Amino acid sequence: MITVYVLLNSFGQILIKTGTPENMKGLDIRELLNIRLLSGALLFGLSFLAWIFILSKTNLSYSFPFAVGFGYTSVIVLSYFILKEDIAPLQILGIIIVGLGLTLIFLNRTSA
Numbered sequence: 001m002i003t004v005y006v007l008l009n010s011f012g013q014i015l016i017k018t019g020t021p022e023n024m025k026g027l028d029i030r031e032l033l034n035i036r037l038l039s040g041a042l043l044f045g046l047s048f049l050a051w052i053f054i055l056s057k058t059n060l061s062y063s064f065p066f067a068v069g070f071g072y073t074s075v076i077v078l079s080y081f082i083l084k085e086d087i088a089p090l091q092i093l094g095i096i097i098v099g100l101g102l103t104l105i106f107l108n109r110t111s112a
Contacts, residue, residue, distance in 0.1 A: 001050060001053060001054050001057070002054055002058075002063060002066055002067050002070065003070070004050050005047050005050040005051050005054055005067055006067055006070045006071045006074055007074070008043045008044075008046050008047035008050060009043070009044065009047040009071055010071060010074040010075050010078055011040075011043055011078070012039075012040045012041070012042075012043030012044040012047060013040070013075055013078075014040070014075075014078050014079070014082050014083065015036045015037070015039045015040030015043060016036070016037055016040035016041070016044075017040075017079075017083065018036050018082075018083070019034050019035070019036025019037030019038070019039070019040055020037060051067075054067070062105060062109050065101070065102075065105055066102060066105055066106070069098045069099075069101055069102045069105075070102060072094075072095075072098055073095050073098055073099065076091055076095060077095075
């Protein structure tokens, strides 16, 4: 279920990014009522509901670090493929370190 939460949240981030007007100065409120921005907000809302469900079933000390680490990684990867953003070498190193941390959290949970 954490995967569902992270994917909803990450795709929500991408949609909000692509739906946000480049120039926010002198913005007409109607410019914020576009399908991408509204869809991103909807995905955020759904991710919030998923998060409530997750917290009802798991320990916060497991679910929060796992969701944040997986979310960090997924946003970078999605930004690379969808938004055509560059990934810096230090971001790759960060993804590797986060992946190792997630592995340790997962192994600790399965051995407990």
